[in-house]
Amino acid sequence: MGLRIIPVGGLGEIGRNMTLFESERSIIAIDAGLQFPTVEMYGIDFVIPDFNYLRSNRIKFKGLIVTHGHEDHIGAISYLVKEFPSITIFGTKLTLELIKARITEKRNFVNQSNLPKMVEIHPDRFYNCDDFEFMPFRVNHSIADAVGIAIKTDLGYIVHTGDFKIDNTPVDNKIFDYHTLSDLGRKGVLLLMSDSTNSERKGFSNSEKEVVENLDYYFTKAKGKIIAATFASNIHRIQQIFDVAKKYDRKVFVTGFSLEKNIEIAKQLGYINFERNFFHPLEDLKKFPPSKVVCIVTGTQGEPMSVLTRMAENRHKQIKVEKGDLVLLASSVIPGNEHLVFKNINKLYELGATVVQSESDDIHVSGHAYTEEQKIMIHLTRPKYFVPIHGEYRHLSIHASTAQTVGIPSENIFLLKNGDILEVEDQNIHVSGNIEPENIFIDGKGIGDISDIVIEERQKLAEDGTVAVVVTLTKEAALASPIEVISRGFVLIDNSEHLLEKAKDISNQVVNRWIIDGSNSWDDLKKRIKRELKKYFNEEIARDPFILVIIVEV
Numbered sequence: 001m002g003l004r005i006i007p008v009g010g011l012g013e014i015g016r017n018m019t020l021f022e023s024e025r026s027i028i029a030i031d032a033g034l035q036f037p038t039v040e041m042y043g044i045d046f047v048i049p050d051f052n053y054l055r056s057n058r059i060k061f062k063g064l065i066v067t068h069g070h071e072d073h074i075g076a077i078s079y080l081v082k083e084f085p086s087i088t089i090f091g092t093k094l095t096l097e098l099i100k101a102r103i104t105e106k107r108n109f110v111n112q113s114n115l116p117k118m119v120e121i122h123p124d125r126f127y128n129c130d131d132f133e134f135m136p137f138r139v140n141h142s143i144a145d146a147v148g149i150a151i152k153t154d155l156g157y158i159v160h161t162g163d164f165k166i167d168n169t170p171v172d173n174k175i176f177d178y179h180t181l182s183d184l185g186r187k188g189v190l191l192l193m194s195d196s197t198n199s200e201r202k203g204f205s206n207s208e209k210e211v212v213e214n215l216d217y218y219f220t221k222a223k224g225k226i227i228a229a230t231f232a233s234n235i236h237r238i239q240q241i242f243d244v245a246k247k248y249d250r251k252v253f254v255t256g257f258s259l260e261k262n263i264e265i266a267k268q269l270g271y272i273n274f275e276r277n278f279f280h281p282l283e284d285l286k287k288f289p290p291s292k293v294v295c296i297v298t299g300t301q302g303e304p305m306s307v308l309t310r311m312a313e314n315r316h317k318q319i320k321v322e323k324g325d326l327v328l329l330a331s332s333v334i335p336g337n338e339h340l341v342f343k344n345i346n347k348l349y350e351l352g353a354t355v356v357q358s359e360s361d362d363i364h365v366s367g368h369a370y371t372e373e374q375k376i377m378i379h380l381t382r383p384k385y386f387v388p389i390h391g392e393y394r395h396l397s398i399h400a401s402t403a404q405t406v407g408i409p410s411e412n413i414f415l416l417k418n419g420d421i422l423e424v425e426d427q428n429i430h431v432s433g434n435i436e437p438e439n440i441f442i443d444g445k446g447i448g449d450i451s452d453i454v455i456e457e458r459q460k461l462a463e464d465g466t467v468a469v470v471v472t473l474t475k476e477a478a479l480a481s482p483i484e485v486i487s488r489g490f491v492l493i494d495n496s497e498h499l500l501e502k503a504k505d506i507s508n509q510v511v512n513r514w515i516i517d518g519s520n521s522w523d524d525l526k527k528r529i530k531r532e533l534k535k536y537f538n539e540e541i542a543r544d545p546f547i548l549v550i551i552v553e554v
């Protein structure tokens, strides 16, 4: 066996990134993230990758390398560590601290005493995990301390970019590792696995530096309070807001659990700078005129419990949105959250505020490479083979075309699906099968106790409601009492009594026929009632409610 590469998440979708690398002796993974649910996934908190392949190769699984601290790369680690407590986690300083904070949160299973072994990594140095040797390299991204990973093999390097962009004027002055990558390219890169998120966007992404200039502009224009909403993990954006606030002498108020926690971690590690007593407690907000304050909050995605949503709904105790306030949404909207975000924006306008939105008003730049940056990555590394990663199928597909325009032959490009097994043997790469990973849904404390079938049921319930039929039978299989039909979310009962009465009649007829037929099977009875009612509701009102038949024996 040569080397096996298996992406278990992040292909054909945005989120829950995880890729496995398997040698004769061991398995390592890059990233273990979560995915936020789409609107059709009713009641689901999030989705994580399937660990089944790791379960069946438990002894071989040795370590996890994490590229950066975003949820779609670290969000599944607590579940992974619970099942595989002896693995070693490799990450840069900030990434490891964010992982620690994340996996020791109350609802998780890890605490300070049973933390997994963690190894801090630095760009441009080599590390070993069992028989794997790898080197992180510095990339730019919308979170500090992000790296890509180069895995050394006998056949050449395998370069995994993680999430990346190229920013020649980044906030922290840590420049993209052009030299290391071109050096790897000279030594020989067998395979490049590269971030496809923005493969539809032509040209170069903007530098963080432009955000500073635009923030500055809005600070000069704002007459009332400035309310800046950002991702809690976007330490650079928070630093930019701090700097501009200081320049215009606005007092800074920070509120939101994750935001306060991340700022504290970043401050301790030296990733963010501000003077002592820079923040003011929310109680003091009233002491300053609106034109002298800036509130930094979370809630850019319209999350129902977030500070910004509570403010938009006028439910926040201390921060009231007033006429003249300026709200800056300094993060892009994750696809699927648009309706929640626009709901908030409408409400904020109703309260008299003006809202400035991320990319359209240039107070946010993307953290992912545009096509020209993707091309630079290919030119620097000069790979023999290419696998686009991180993206829905169209992103991967467009990235593949981009790779062809810069000289990668189409037969050397692999458009993979989650679970595909990419076999690397003697300079030759091919797909040998698929491990068929499932969607693991997390709902409250349940892990994977919800399947696609449950999601389908929830969709049906949400779209057409439910009808329950209660049949009470005697031991001799005769009706003991009249059949009951109850509905929820189906029709307004007052207006549709006849519909439910008719459903009762139909059920009655079915039960009588079932008795005459002498069938003793309850399953058979349930099926017959469901079939007849489905037909009736469909013909009568063109609806397809979830029908539940309950048989009770007395």
Ligand SMILES: [Zn+2]
Pocket: 068, 070, 141, 163, 367
């Ligand atoms: Zn990221």
Ligand SMILES: [Zn+2]
Pocket: 017, 070, 072, 073, 163, 390
């Ligand atoms: Zn990502």
